[in-house]
Structure formats: structure tokens, C-alpha cells
Amino acid sequence: MKRILLTTVLASACAAAYAAPVSYDIDPMHTYPSFEADHMGISFWRGKFNKTSGVLVLDKEASTGSVDVKIDIASVDFGLDAMNEHAVSPEFFDSAKYPQATYKGKLADFVDGAPTRVVGELTLHGITRPVELKINRFKCIPHPMFKRDLCGADASAVFKRDEFGLTAGKDYGFSMDVNLRIQMEAVVPEKAPKP
Incomplete structure (x- = not known):
């Protein structure tokens, strides 16, 4: 009887350990939020942010999780220096006053172990x-080099930039719609060496 009880306790402990949420560090070398915005109704400006950090928390067993992402606004990159300078100026992002954008959300609607949505809030230009x-793709694999768990995702959304106080071009008839696309990879951090 004691042996059965011990086996049950150990099995429960293992199950609980397996079900525990796992934190992943967002890999800044493989995570680039990009966006597309109207230019006078005749073309689109496309840009990305080159510096991103944050944490993904995932509980595969419970089908829950969260994301907490920080974006360096001054790292905006349109592929054109003059446009980059304008974008960080007070007339647009005003990166001196609002140096960081954040996104915090909960993973939702898991299908076959993978989330299909993130329900969250974007803070941009001082407004939340x-x-x-929408998560278009989500997958976790063992990292081929680090030998630690690696998760990646492709996500998208559409929002109105004037709702965040970014109204440049509105008086000229620019659409305020922004198409957001995020490529993200996150890896379980390396364990600190024991003293």
C-alpha cells in the first residue's frame, strides 16, 4: 500500500512539474514587429522595429500563457534615413518623450496545443x-543548437493609429489603418551555473 501511495505521489508531482508554466526569453535577433501604413492612398510605407525584448510564458498542458513585449521606438527602420528621422520626431512617434511601446496579452483559443489569438493591450505614444x-502560426521545437525549448510565432493585427494620437497625414486623407505583422521567436533561458 505504501508503495502504491508513493508511486501516486511521485506521478502527481511529475505531472504537476510538466504542467507548470515555462518562461521563454524573446530572441531579439529573430523578433521584428513590422507595419504597413497608407501614403496618400497611392502607396504604402513599410517599416519595422529593430530592437525588441520581452517574455513569453506558456503552459502547454493547461493551454494558457501570456506575452509581455517591449519595443524600442527609436529603432524604427523604414529603409530610408530621412523617414526614420521624421518617424522619431515630435511630429510622429516622439521617441524622446515616448521611448518605448509595450504589448501585454493572454494567449487564447488553443487548437492542437497551439494558441490562435492573443487578447491584449498595446501601449503606444503614451496611450493604451x-x-x-491573430496567430497565423505557432510552433515549439527543441532548439537545434542550444538544446533548449524554442517557440516561434507569426501574428498579425489591424489598428487605427489615430486612436494612439498618431495623426500625421490625417488632414490630407491618409488612412489611419495600420497593418501590424510580428515575427517572434523565444527560447527557454540557459540555467545559471550552480555555485
């Missing part, structure tokens, strides 16, 4: 609004 991400 709900923005829901």
Missing part, C-alpha cells in the same frame, strides 16, 4: 488601447 493579435 486593446489590440487583439
